[in-house]
Amino acid sequence: MADLEMIKRKVGKEASQFVESGMTIGLGFGSTAYWLIQALGERVKNGEIFYGVPTSNQTAEWAKEVGIHLTDFAHVTTLDVAIDGADEVDENFQLIKGGGGALLREKIVASAAKEFIVIVDYTKIVQKLGAFPLPIEIIPFGYERTQKQIADLGLHPALRKEEEVYLTDNGNYILDCDGGVIENPSELSHTLHNIPGVVESGLFIDMAAKVIVGKEDSIEILDVKK
Numbered sequence: 001m002a003d004l005e006m007i008k009r010k011v012g013k014e015a016s017q018f019v020e021s022g023m024t025i026g027l028g029f030g031s032t033a034y035w036l037i038q039a040l041g042e043r044v045k046n047g048e049i050f051y052g053v054p055t056s057n058q059t060a061e062w063a064k065e066v067g068i069h070l071t072d073f074a075h076v077t078t079l080d081v082a083i084d085g086a087d088e089v090d091e092n093f094q095l096i097k098g099g100g101g102a103l104l105r106e107k108i109v110a111s112a113a114k115e116f117i118v119i120v121d122y123t124k125i126v127q128k129l130g131a132f133p134l135p136i137e138i139i140p141f142g143y144e145r146t147q148k149q150i151a152d153l154g155l156h157p158a159l160r161k162e163e164e165v166y167l168t169d170n171g172n173y174i175l176d177c178d179g180g181v182i183e184n185p186s187e188l189s190h191t192l193h194n195i196p197g198v199v200e201s202g203l204f205i206d207m208a209a210k211v212i213v214g215k216e217d218s219i220e221i222l223d224v225k226k
């Protein structure tokens with residue numbers, strides 16, 4: 001297994017220590033969250049029970065495969081904990097998420113949790129956000145105008161495409177915005193929310209309670225002071 005993948009695996013396992021049998025967990029998406037789900041799956045084999053609210057269709061598949069019971073907001077309104085990866089974490093623990101396109105459900109799930117734990121490898125730690133293009137989920141209707149309004153902010157939005165235009169699990173589009181360093185993430189988050197057609201941005205402001213960082217030969221657990 002490549003080194004970085006090994007680090008992600010260790011971080012996923014480390015995060016699983018914050019989960020107790022019987023808890024309802026917000027299950028993130030991405031290559032790091034995958035390892036959390038695998039670690040919980042090992043405990044399911046030993047008789048522990050977990051209830052998960054998945055943040056993507058793929059997460060739901062992974063969780064089912066390892067025996068985590070899936071639940072949803074029709075049955076729970078508060079989650080014991082949510083654990084998810086991130087694309088960037090800055091010095092104030094603000095995040096960019098959404099590289100995998102799941103940012104909207106991830107934000108809903110994280111905000112429903114008593115504690116939101118972020119799991120990353122050391123390559124995600126930055127002083128200021130912005131080297132990773134900021135994903136913004138937008139409604140397909142009128143997207144050209146929404147994109148123009150975001151371009152007017154100097155954010156250089158590019159419509160995410162695979163073979164076709166990329167669609168989120170919610171049937172929306174993603175703009176990946178390569179606007180360079182984000183000096184004031186909180187202000188930008190507010191500005192974006194005021195644009196009609198923007199559903200959500202990948203800026204997660206003041207949401208993380210803990211950040212678990214995997215390094216070459218150690219793991220650091222950072223408690224975010226509120």
Ligand SMILES: O=C[C@H](O)[C@H](O)[C@H](O)COP(=O)(O)O
Nearest residue numbers: 030031085098099100101102
């Ligand atoms: O939409 C995707 C999510 O925000 C992921 O948590 C994020 O992209 C980090 O993923 P990974 O752990 O694969 O780097």
